[in-house]
Structures are given as C-alpha cells and as structure tokens.
Amino acid sequence: xxxxxxxxxxxxxxxxxxxxxxxxxxxxxxxxxxxxxxxxxxxxxxxxxxxxxxxxxxxxxxxxxxxxxxxxxxxxxxxxxxxxxxxxxxxxxxxxxxxxxxxxxxxxxxxxxxxxxxxxxxxxxxxxxxxxxxxxxxxxxxxxxxxxxxxxxxxxxxxxxxxxxxxxxxxxxxxxxxxxxxxxxxxxxxxxxxxxxxxxxxxxxxxxxxxxxxxxxxxxxxxxxxxxxxxxxxxxxxxxxxxxxxxxxxxxxxxxxxxxxxxxxxxxxxxxxxxxxxxxxxxxxxxxxxxxxxxxxxxxxxxxxxxxxxxxxxxxxxxxxxxxxxxxxxxxxxxxxxxxxxxxxxx
Ligand code: UD1
Numbered sequence: 001x002x003x004x005x006x007x008x009x010x011x012x013x014x015x016x017x018x019x020x021x022x023x024x025x026x027x028x029x030x031x032x033x034x035x036x037x038x039x040x041x042x043x044x045x046x047x048x049x050x051x052x053x054x055x056x057x058x059x060x061x062x063x064x065x066x067x068x069x070x071x072x073x074x075x076x077x078x079x080x081x082x083x084x085x086x087x088x089x090x091x092x093x094x095x096x097x098x099x100x101x102x103x104x105x106x107x108x109x110x111x112x113x114x115x116x117x118x119x120x121x122x123x124x125x126x127x128x129x130x131x132x133x134x135x136x137x138x139x140x141x142x143x144x145x146x147x148x149x150x151x152x153x154x155x156x157x158x159x160x161x162x163x164x165x166x167x168x169x170x171x172x173x174x175x176x177x178x179x180x181x182x183x184x185x186x187x188x189x190x191x192x193x194x195x196x197x198x199x200x201x202x203x204x205x206x207x208x209x210x211x212x213x214x215x216x217x218x219x220x221x222x223x224x225x226x227x228x229x230x231x232x233x234x235x236x237x238x239x240x241x242x243x244x245x246x247x248x249x250x251x252x253x254x255x256x257x258x259x260x261x262x263x264x265x266x267x268x269x270x271x272x273x274x275x276x277x278x279x280x281x282x283x284x285x286x287x288x289x290x291x292x293x294x295x296x297x298x299x300x301x302x303x304x305x306x307x308x309x310x311x312x313x314x315x316x317x318x319x320x321x322x323x324x325x326x327x328x329x330x331x332x333x334x335x336x337x338x339x340x341x342x343x344x345x346x347x
Pocket of ligand 1: 010011012039040041042045066067097098099100130131206238239240284
C-alpha cells in the first residue's frame with residue numbers, strides 16, 4: 001500500500017486534484033488523502049468545488065487564509081510541516097502555480113518525501129507574475145514533473161531537467177471538465193440569469209496586473225461597458241476584484257448590461273462557459289477549458305504560460321489596453337477572427 005497526499009490550496013487546484021483522487025480510489029494498493037491549506041476559504045471559492053467535483057473532505061485543513069505573499073507562504077510552510085508529520089505519506093503531489101504549491105513542495109522535498117508536480121513546465125516568461133516564480137521554484141526542487149502540453153516539455157528540457165523525471169501525462173483540469181460537462185449542460189445557468197445561449201459574453205478578471213490598480217481596472221471596465229451595448233455580459237467577480245470595484249465605486253456604476261454575480265461554483269461556471277459566445281478573461285485555467293470546449297476566448301494579458309491554447313485552441317492573447325481589447329472583442333463577435341481548432345494531445 002502506498003500513501004499519497006495531494007495538496008489543494010486555491011480555487012484552480014480543486015479540479016486538478018479531483019481526477020487524481022478518483023483514479024487513486026479505484027486502486028486497492030493506493031491510499032489517497034487531500035490536505036487543504038485554506039489559501040482560499042470562502043464557501044464560493046472552496047466548498048462549492050468539493051461538492052461539484054464529488055471530492056472527499058480533506059484529511060487536514062490548515063486554515064492559512066489571506067495575507068501578503070510572505071505571510072501566506074510562511075503560514076502554509078509551518079502548517080504543512082505539521083500535517084506531513086501527522087499523515088506520514090510516501091508521496092506528495094502538488095498542482096498548479098499558487099503559493100500553496102511552492103510552499104508545500106519545499107516542505108515535502110526537505111522532509112525527504114518523493115514529490116511530484118502536476119502542471120509542470122508551464123512558463124509565461126514574465127517574472128513579475130507571482131505564479132511564474134512559484135512554477136520555476138517548484139519545478140527546480142521536485143522529483144517528478146508531470147506535464148500537460150508540449151511547451152512544458154520544451155521548457156523543462158531547456159532548463160536542463162533530467163529527462164527521466166519528465167512525464168507527459170495530459171491535463172487533469174480537462175479530465176474534470178469532461179467529468180462535469182453533462183451536468184453543466186443540464187444546469188442551464190445562463191437561462192437562470194435571463195441570458196440566451198450563444199448570445200452573451202462571460203467575463204472574469206482577477207490578475208493583480210489587471211485589477212489591483214484602479215485606473216487599469218477602470219479602463220477595462222469602460223471597454224466592457226461599451227461592448228455590452230452589443231452583447232450582454234455576465235461577470236462572476238473574484239473577491240480580489242470585488243474589493244477594488246467597490247472601493248473605486250465601479251460596482252455601483254456598472255451598466256445593467258453587465259451582470260455582476262458572486263464567484264460561481266464549478267458546475268455553474270462550466271455551464272456559463274460552454275454556452276457563451278465569447279469568454280473574456282485573464283485566468284490561466286480558463287484558457288485551457290475554452291480550448292477544450294471550442295469556445296472563443298480573449299485573454300487580456302500580454303503573455304500566456306499555456307501557448308498550446310493559442311496554437312491549437314480558441315485562445316486569442318490581447319494586450320489589455322482599451323483600443324486593442326475593444327477591437328479584438330468586436331473582431332471575434334463579427335467572426336473576422338476564426339480559430340483553427342484542434343484538441344491538444346492527451347487532453
Ligand atoms: C490566487 C493565486 C492565483 C490564482 C487565483 C485563483 C497565488 C499567488 N495566486 O490568487 O494564481 O489564479 O488564486 O483565484 O497563489 N479572498 C477572499 N476569499 C477567499 C480567498 C481570497 O475573500 O476565499 C480575498 C482576500 O481578500 C485576498 C484576495 O481575495 O486578499 C486575494 O486572494 P489571494 O489568495 O491572495 O490571491 P488570488 O488573487 O486569489
């Protein structure tokens with residue numbers, strides 16, 4: 001019997017671990033437990049995902065909460081060291097690129113426990129993104145590198161990793177998508193909001209570079225408000241974004257053609273995504289999900305760590321400056337930009 005411990009911390013981690021948990025549960029020779037660091041803790045950012053993905057309750061919840069990068073990372077390190085001593089796993093899995101990923105990898109590797117990173121090798125090349133530092137640092141220390149796309153293989157080779165440690169395994173986030181899609185299609189969340197399938201835009205924004213600065217956020221909201229006279233929008237608002245929108249009075253001034261809603265659960269969000277005309281986002285994972293679904297996606301960022309979504313999928317990377325963003329959204333809605341779509345290998 002081998003005991004595997006997987007770490008989840010923030011919203012984008014849950015769907016990456018759920019398929020691993022199901023695969024482990026199907027084997028008699030594996031015991032799999034989940035430790036939740038509590039980096040995300042609101043019901044809408046965490047509990048809803050465990051429910052929607054049929055995940056078992058975590059064996060430990062570290063309750064680290066929010067804070068500066070240093071504080072949050074440090075609290076995960078302290079809490080996870082204790083959790084490892086308690087659970088004594090043979091193997092640790094960390095996923096994605098959040099602060100919990102690097103913090104737990106650091107603790108596990110130093111405790112001499114073999115550790116694997118799921119979603120290894122992705123690189124945006126932008127070291128001002130906290131996630132980029134987390135990716136580089138995690139891959140530098142773990143034993144096994146589980147890769148989702150060709151660029152990951154190329155990056156890890158360039159960085160000189162041992163080829164024997166690199167495994168091209170596909171994409172567990174997309175495994176979760178296919179698991180929940182039948183339910184998401186039945187859910188018809190758009191209809192609940194009075195929207196018509198294929199005739200609305202779905203918006204998410206939460207990258208610090210887009211939302212922490214009020215002026216930048218205001219520019220983006222102005223573009224969305226303008227385009228929403230053509231197509232209605234639904235915007236599930238991340239807590240980070242919500243606080244800036246409210247502080248700047250932008251939430252109160254939002255036109256009725258942009259529906260601000262609370263962060264959506266996994267199935268609700270998937271439901272909104274699969275019947276959207278276009279998705280406008282700065283998320284990492286949504287670029288992959290829209291690629292798998294074949295839904296046009298405009299990513300309001302200058303770089304992506306997931307280039308396969310641009311070369312194979314439906315993702316258009318757009319510099320988040322007003323005129324460029326506005327023209328790109330119109331071009332996609334007009335059908336001027338078409339996407340030669342191909343599902344990436346193993347997704
Ligand atoms: C984190 C990840 C980011 C990921 C995102 C998905 C890092 C460095 N960043 O960013 O990669 O794309 O999660 O959501 O790990 N808050 C709540 N409730 C919660 C969680 C957060 O109200 O459940 C608020 C807090 O005020 C907090 C802010 O949201 O200060 C931002 O949360 P934080 O965990 O610092 O970073 P994210 O922006 O969520």
